[in-house]
Amino acid sequence: MKYLPRPRQAIRCSHRSALRPAEATNAAANPARRALGTLFLLAACGVLLPHHARAALTDVCIPVGSPTTQIKFPSRIAVTRKTPIGSVLATQTVTTTIECTNKYYPTGSFAVIFKSPYNEARTNTSRGFETSVSGIALDWTITNYNGQKYAFGSSPLNSPLTSLGVPFPHRPIIPITNTYTLTHTFELIRTGTVTGGTFTFPKITMMSKPESFFGDKYDKDLLSFTFASAEIVSASCDVIKNNIGVVLGRVPQSDFNGPGTAAQVRPFTIDLTCTPGTAVSLTLDDTYKNPGYPGTINLSDATATGIGIQMLDTWANKPFPIGESRAVGVTSNGSMSIGLGARYIQTAPRVTGGKANGVLTFTLEYR
Missing domain, CATH: 2.60.40.1090 (Fimbrial-type adhesion domain)
Structure with missing residues (x-):
């Protein structure tokens, strides 16, 4: 007997409908072959997800407004011989607003926000990231929507270990969009002998992902910060x-x-x-x-x-x-x-x- 291929709707996430009769008989006698068939069918079902559904899976949090913020310290910062180690030389505070909607992650109750592992490698001192000027570090603190502070300058720039979470309730039928405001405080800090020079710093990117079983597969760029240059002067x-x-x-x-x-x-x-x-x-x-x-x-x-x-x-x-x-x-x-x-x-x-x-x-x- 010749089996004709079934229409497209026959390809489902089910052994019974996907296996041909001859394959179903042999599967009982050949567990290895049955296991291979299962893996194939699951992969096929994933491939056939509608395009709009696959795109939506990546929508964890999105920025409100521009995703990029420029940080501008004073164009000229003087450091005197009397300036104590650990002193804050300049501060810039900015706020960012994000919207988070959880329609596709039933196990994710929080959206996690973290530093991108693709950021330029910059080691951190006890008071922040090393900069282009010797003796000057850049510290970064985020105050969450609930007032809790997170020291994002306490780990390397490309380390996702430092993170914060915002509530991300699963609402598959009628999705709820939650809006959160994050306050970012950037500080230039004296950490040692300052010889002077031009302060520059690479772009910082933040990512978001659902706190769910497969969350790492759906991480996505969220916010970024660029830095204007500034002249650090060792005052005489x-x-x-x-x-x-x-x-x-x-x-x-x-x-x-x-x-x-x-x-x-x-x-x-x-x-x-x-x-x-x-x-x-x-x-x-x-x-x-x-x-x-x-x-x-x-x-x-x-x-x-x-x-x-x-x-x-x-x-x-x-x-x-x-x-x-x-x-x-x-x-x-x-x-x-x-x-x-x-x-x-x-x-x-x-x-x-x-x-x-x-x-x-x-x-x-x-x-």
Whole structure:
């Protein structure tokens, strides 16, 4: 008798329908052949899964928005001789949002998120990953949706051992999409002697997979981070006092006779110790800048009105510009004092008395 091949629907995950009668008889006498037939049929059934079903099996979690985030530290970071080992030099915090849907993994109650094993190999120190600059490490901490923190910088960059999980309930009929926000904190940390150089770091990719029996077969790229370059400078100067208080004193309202008139100058200095021959530049922050009067900032903690604080270059006897880098000298014997002054200045037609405080951040550059 000749057996004609059955139509496509005869190929099922079942011995009874797939084996021909002659094969079924011989299978009992030949267990090895029956075992081979079983493996073949299971493989065939896997191959015949509809394309859309096979694609869906990889959909564990997906990013909301762009999957790639760029991390930008300050373009120039100075490390002084006084900066302690273990100090955080710069911090950048970003958030990412993901959506996770479990329709196809009945044994997976969690979606696992981990570092891709295909990341560039970077060993980790006690405080994060080694970077392109000697003595500088990159640390990475993730705060999960529930506030729990995970130290992703505690294992090599291409190690999937450090991971976190988010709930991934199986809902095959009416799938539920769960949305989670992850907070990533990246820190540059001093770990040793810093010689300076350009900070660069390779792209970091994160993956997700279901926490199920065959979860490793369905891991998938989820998020990635790229890093902008930054210049790490081994500063050749130290500031003697980082926080300087300038007492402007009590000033009679009668000292002001109209906009632009000013009270007595109160001199002060910014004192440094430097390597001889270091060129120093000073920038006064422009957060509170008053554009109507040169070298002037508005009050930041005050009940008085109609006045500001004017900064002066006492060496040149003129207002010191706000928000501009100015060269202030070259050290010769290892120490340097930058002479400045501050005074109240009338900035409005009418002045009222009261508390008149201000704050100003300064930045020093060394070359």
